[in-house]
Amino acid sequence: MKYVKPESLHAASVLLSEEPGTTRILAGGTDVLVQLRSEVVEPDLIVDLKHLEGFGDITSEDGGFRIGAGVPSAEMYEHKALHAAWPGVIEGAELIGSTQIQGRCTMVGNLCNGSPAGDSVPGMVAAGAVVRVHGPDGERDVPVEEIPTGPGKTSLAKGEFITSIFLPARPERSGDAYLRFIPRTEMDIAVSSAAANLELDTDGTVTSARVAVGAVAPTVRLVEEAGTALVGSKLDDTAIANMMAAVEAACSPIDDKRGTVEFRTKTAGVLAKRAAHIAYERAGGSK
């Protein structure tokens, strides 16, 4: 196994492109080191990128935020403006692992790990986050939901890696929230999860809604019908019931040691409902 800290984005891309064996990119390392220790993966090359320019920075951009790929969750949590603008995204990132993990783990790592249960992913999808990808052919911006393609798989080509995540500007009267179900209160992988991101008009009617669910399909899924069910409502019981039905219809989970198909489907709807209510309140809506 080789461990390399390349000096530039270009050098990193070349290294990753040219390595014939298994490669892993190290940001926080909280997934990669677990894979190493459990001998699930034995990479030939580990490329450490977090020292590169911008990887550790949170910067304002077009009214939104650009978050470097090496920024650990704990730093995002401590960034007051970011936290105020996107509490749902932050609470997703803040639920990954323990306090100790928080000091290292990154949203980009969580995304590229390709787990459908990644806690920070539904919040980013609901937020309409866009990632910047660097590769042999230069840079491209990609909607976050297009990155994971299946458990452990991403749409990134060989030599490509994510350098940052962009969270767009927040309109007035908007709010987001993320909830997950775990058997304990901490330290578990989500059995099911849901994020909601709402925008309201002045009388509290939902004008735009994005609902994303996790751990109930091969990838985190943006459920457009669930969002549509909320638009035009003030989260009345009918709208919520329709939204929950849309979420349940979008679920195609598996039975495994963490939960059953039935349980995951049912709780995904419940969590989406609860997240929508929190997001609504954060957007200033009242019923």
Next chain:
Amino acid sequence: MAFDENVKTEFKVIGQRVSRPDGIDKVTGKALYGADLSAPGMLIGRVLRSPHAHARIKKIDTSASEAMKGVKAVVVNSDLAEPEDDFFRDVKDNCLARDKALYDGHAVAAVAATSRSIARAAIRAIKVEYEELPSVTDVDEAMKPDAPVVQEGRADETVPAGSGPNVTTYLEFGHGDLEAGFAKADKIIERSFKTAATHQGYIEPHACLASMGADGRGDLWCCTQGQYNVRTICAEVCGIEATQLRVTASEIGGGFGGKTTCFIEPVALALSRKSGKPVKIVMSREEVFRATGPTVSSSSDVKVGMTKDGRITAASAKLRYQGGAFPCGTVEFGAQSAFAAYDLEAVRSYGWNTLTNRPKEAAYRAPGAPMAIYAVESVVDELCQELGLDPLDVRLKNAAKKGTLASYGPTFNDIGLVATLEAAKAHPHYAAPLGENQGRGLSCGFWFNFGGNTCVSLNVNHDGTVGVVEGNPDIGGSRASISMMAAEELDIPYEKVRTVITDTNSLGFNDVTDGSRVTFAVGLATIEAARAAKREMCKRAAQIWGIDAEAVVWEDGAAKPSGPNAGDHPPMTLAEIAADMDSTGGPIAGHHEVNADGAGVSFGVHLVDTEVDPETGATKILRYTVFQDAGKAIHPDYVEGQMQGGAVQGIGWALNEEYIYGEDGRLQNPMFLDYRVPVASDLPAIDTVILEIPNPGHPYGVRGVGETSIVPPLAAISNAVSRAADVRMSELPMSPPRVLKAMSER
């Protein structure tokens, strides 16, 4: 001189909350645990494990591994000795598989190499040819007549003809006329229950450092609950004479019964013998889960009859336990403890132990009792609910007390069950209001407690300090409690006593730290050793004063003349006698050796409030109170710690912990990520109420306290959840999917 024969009730040191002697080392990182010691020239040992649940080992080719640079030894089962006794042969065959891999994770071979990476490569270079066999992991499946046969010919003489091929023992006992008893009942409930296997979950993985010379002499450092037991096992399994193997127990990072046997120690010794170098083996967490002993999983049917006013008329329990791929006797403890809390006219227990393709069961805190009492206490609670009776009143009405003939044979002496139930009833917790989706549950718990072989030596130093040497690893503050008992008996300050735990060659035999025996039995031996030293010190004082030894008594930490003809001599303190001991006859010491009896059974009652989320089935523990009879609480903090720790292990067992096997018989959750022990944020404060009903079998009234506390939580929480969710739960763990499903079907 005379010593009072009765249980002592007035204390100076006992009952204080002193600081433990090992505290500084443990808060500064200096304390040395199993994996913390290294030796010059040491090799790294590593174990190859079966990926199959059940497979015949047709061939093991170690040649490629042995040929690797840096590989110094490779061992398989045949490199160990062949013990005659079944017990030791099972330990050996569990340490390294004989002709079959009996469970996922069963050790097959081991290597010692100069680095971790070479050891890893060497493990991979071993070629094992397996023939996969059908496997069984569920207790009920394993008992069927057509189940895959785990091991041939392991049924003992108790097993009735026609039982399934995996049943290894059968038992039944009880008293009274069951049929007549049930006929007198107004209500009878019979229910079946299942409990999952849980792991002790100690944070420190097994680790050892072995050094074995060509002369057959060896030294072994390991984390264990009993260094003498390790010596006995390793001597048998490796073919070493006991005296040639010195075993030193490291600090132990939790055991809870799981470190009362051997998994890697004989392997490390064999590797060291073969390589001529020290060998260290440290298990990974995955190895701990896959290959060390979890507790049994169980299936049971319990039937209880009750009158309208809450008198139990008859009760029976059928208990089926699986203890993994080797025979175990755990169901006996379950059957014996099932009805221990009740004074019954008609009662009968039946038990079966069966083999499965799982790791060999190891003791886990009150082994066998929690799952049996869970089933019984669930049925009693359901009867109370059905008959509209107060569950505490019903337990008081039927409570075992002094003179009760226990279902398993003995007649109880002084026991604290009634006092414990009354304390629970009087506690504000029992009367506190409950909200929506909330339920309160309670359960009694019981454990026998053990005494056993114990050896203590107490030495008086020239400066008036005292050293106690004992042979039981300190898993919960016992060095402090032993020092306290020595100080109490000698009537000197606690700070003047230092207790150390010694190796196998420096003190006579001691049983394992188990059965909640240490504070009781080592304490008893320490008190007796102190009494011997006091007798000697009185003799020395008498000699100095020129009077009869009989005319000297020990009071306030000093020898004093007593009686009409003793004369008027100022008292001589321990320090004064010690300073002069060279000229009065030489060193002063006391020692005591005993196979201690009279441990005194212990009862507890747990009260718990839970809230169940009706939309997700998630259970929150809102409030928890433990009531337990501790006999005399030597160090109340550590007694509370045992009560709290056991309760929380039981909470994990009730709600989330379980061994999950796939269809392929492989363990699916060998990590703390998915083997979910409780974390700090899952829990409320665990309140404790210590009751002190002295045990007549100990000079200070001590009972064991370590194990009883894991027994009640299973039923207490199940009863609370059943009431909160309005549906009777009968399977553990009560994971959210299971609770939600039960609620949807009610």
Next chain:
Amino acid sequence: MKNFHINTTVNGDEAEFICEPDETLLDVLRNRLGMTGSKEGCGTGDCGACSVILNDRLVCSCLVLAAEAEGGKVDTIEGMADGDKLHPLQKVFIEKAALQCGVCTPGILVAAKALLEKNPDPSETEIRYWLAGNLCRCTGYDKIIKAVQDAAAEMRSA
């Protein structure tokens, strides 16, 4: 495997070591620097027994490659007391019986110290969630949480 030569500061002192690329910071602390106070309970970030402070952040040292520590600052349990003067958390843990077997204790102390430096007056709930990544199997956490509260009070009044 090509070894690395790494320079770090551990508990305020310069520490140089050679390591293999797949060695973790925990491996190096324990096996190359002789600091066995940090424990390995799982190796996968699930138990917190290996907690250290890396560049002023609480981390699991089992999830950090040793090579990543180049130029970094590491604080471990061995550096918590000031000579023979215990940190208030260490002192209160002994006084309040907040440890039984003690193997999780170094990690919990390091984590609790990090909490109190950030938040001198945490609520019981905040302490419980902050320490959720530190497994303790002996105590049921009760006395640990109370000891952290007591130490925090002592530190605030100092």
